Amino acid sequence: MPPLPAFVAALPLSQSRPSAACTHRRLARQCPVATAGTTASSSNGATPLLVRAARGEPVPRPPVWLMRQAGRYMADFRAFSDHHPFRHRSETPDIAFELSMQPYRAFATDAVIMFSDILTPLPALGIDFDIVSGKGPRIPDPIRTIDQARRFASASFDPASSLPFVAELLKRLRDELASEPAALVGFVGAPFTLAAYAIEGAAAKNIVATKRLMYSSTEEEQVLSTVLDKLGSVVADYAVFQVRQGAQVIQFFDSWAHHLSPDQYSTYALPAARKAAESFKAQCPKIPLIFFANGAGGKLEMIQDQLGHVVDVVGIDWSVSMSDARRRLGKDVVLQGNVDPSILATGSEDAIRKAVRDTVSQADGPLILNLGHGVIKETPEDAVGVFCDAARNMAAAEVVA
Numbered sequence: 001m002p003p004l005p006a007f008v009a010a011l012p013l014s015q016s017r018p019s020a021a022c023t024h025r026r027l028a029r030q031c032p033v034a035t036a037g038t039t040a041s042s043s044n045g046a047t048p049l050l051v052r053a054a055r056g057e058p059v060p061r062p063p064v065w066l067m068r069q070a071g072r073y074m075a076d077f078r079a080f081s082d083h084h085p086f087r088h089r090s091e092t093p094d095i096a097f098e099l100s101m102q103p104y105r106a107f108a109t110d111a112v113i114m115f116s117d118i119l120t121p122l123p124a125l126g127i128d129f130d131i132v133s134g135k136g137p138r139i140p141d142p143i144r145t146i147d148q149a150r151r152f153a154s155a156s157f158d159p160a161s162s163l164p165f166v167a168e169l170l171k172r173l174r175d176e177l178a179s180e181p182a183a184l185v186g187f188v189g190a191p192f193t194l195a196a197y198a199i200e201g202a203a204a205k206n207i208v209a210t211k212r213l214m215y216s217s218t219e220e221e222q223v224l225s226t227v228l229d230k231l232g233s234v235v236a237d238y239a240v241f242q243v244r245q246g247a248q249v250i251q252f253f254d255s256w257a258h259h260l261s262p263d264q265y266s267t268y269a270l271p272a273a274r275k276a277a278e279s280f281k282a283q284c285p286k287i288p289l290i291f292f293a294n295g296a297g298g299k300l301e302m303i304q305d306q307l308g309h310v311v312d313v314v315g316i317d318w319s320v321s322m323s324d325a326r327r328r329l330g331k332d333v334v335l336q337g338n339v340d341p342s343i344l345a346t347g348s349e350d351a352i353r354k355a356v357r358d359t360v361s362q363a364d365g366p367l368i369l370n371l372g373h374g375v376i377k378e379t380p381e382d383a384v385g386v387f388c389d390a391a392r393n394m395a396a397a398e399v400v401a
């Protein structure tokens with residue numbers, strides 16, 4: 001293995017990282033940190049780099065992980081997904097554990113995100129769903145009427161009894177990571193994105209059913225507000241539950257923010273997101289909260305204004321330049337993102353390395369390196385290795401310079 005970059009060699013053993021070359025399974029096999037369960041380069045209970053960076057503490061380099069890092073782009077993942085339907089995979093702790101750990105073992109990312117879905121808590125509230133191969137999420141009985149919305153709002157949400165597999169998964173992952181440097185990330189869908197899925201019943205091009213509820217009549221608007229208000233508390237309770245089971249960081253995914261104009265986002269999505277984030281933070285003040293809204297270019301200031309007091313990290317999607325995000329949000333905000341996922345799917349090694357360098361230099365301040373949305377399935381595994389390697393190298397170069 002090549003010598004460790006200077007900044008890594010200078011770190012105490014408890015913070016040491018895999019060498020820059022140790023980014024993929026073939027290499028990770030030789031790399032103690034990337035091998036689950038070894039204690040050779042353990043974190044020995046030290047606070048993971050990702051947690052420190054998310055809290056805005058000074059760190060030797062930006063941590064790196066990828067949204068949707070577990071997925072069909074990996075051959076090891078397909079070995080499971082070709083044989084077991086999504087809900088079976090995500091609701092069987094043995095399988096979900098393996099799928100969560102695959103990208104960590106392969107790429108030594110700074111985070112392990114539990115393998116699950118933003119829709120996973122919905123059946124606990126009486127909303128069944130499935131993920132149909134090649135088609136995406138399907139909800140057979142979407143919420144459209146005030147009676148359905150009231151029934152949804154009166155459902156009691158008890159994750160311990162209805163989502164025991166999430167508890168078991170998180171406990172096992174936390175145990176596994178006890179002697180590893182990676183942070184365990186839990187996640188929830190933000191209230192608006194979950195509400196729109198529950199109303200649309202499937203991925204929808206223009207979320208017409210949801211928008212109709214905004215604009216038709218007072219009673220119909222009540223359907224939306226009832227569902228959003230309920231989700232404002234459910235999302236917080238579910239995130240708190242994940243923390244109690246071992247999650248060290250929570251990310252809110254507002255993946256359907258791009259469907260809303262800034263006015264609609266401010267009227268419908270942000271109040272419920274704020275309710276969830278405030279309640280979560282009141283119960284878990286020390287757990288970093290990352291808020292990622294997809295397509296938030298026109299909404300960054302309102303997100304900071306409404307959520308800045310409870311959100312530790314603002315996720316930036318790939319359509320916004322990091323320099324723009326930094327200028328608009330200020331020098332102290334921890335940003336996360338935002339390399340265009342399609343560069344990993346299509347670009348040369350040089351293009352990926354350049355994208356990482358550009359992101360770090362444009363962020364020009366506290367940063368968690370990530371993509372600007374989830375990994376896409378056409379991505380070669382080696383490209384993810386290059387991305388993680390570039391992230392570590394880039395940071396080394398910066399720190400040494």
Ligand SMILES: Cc1c2[nH]c(c1CCC(=O)O)Cc1[nH]c(c(CCC(=O)O)c1C)Cc1[nH]c(c(CCC(=O)O)c1C)Cc1[nH]c(c(C)c1CCC(=O)O)C2
Nearest residue numbers: 067068069070071086113116117118134135136253255374
């Ligand atoms: C919008 C959304 C969903 N689910 C999620 C979001 C928010 C993130 C984003 O904006 O991309 C969140 C999610 N879903 C999944 C994760 C895994 C953890 C990780 O590695 O990041 C995470 C964080 C697994 C999954 N969830 C799903 C997959 C792919 C299908 C499969 O594995 O069978 C994975 C790996 C299914 C799913 N679930 C959903 C979609 C759009 C799909 C894809 C459907 C398809 O590709 O046909 C809803």
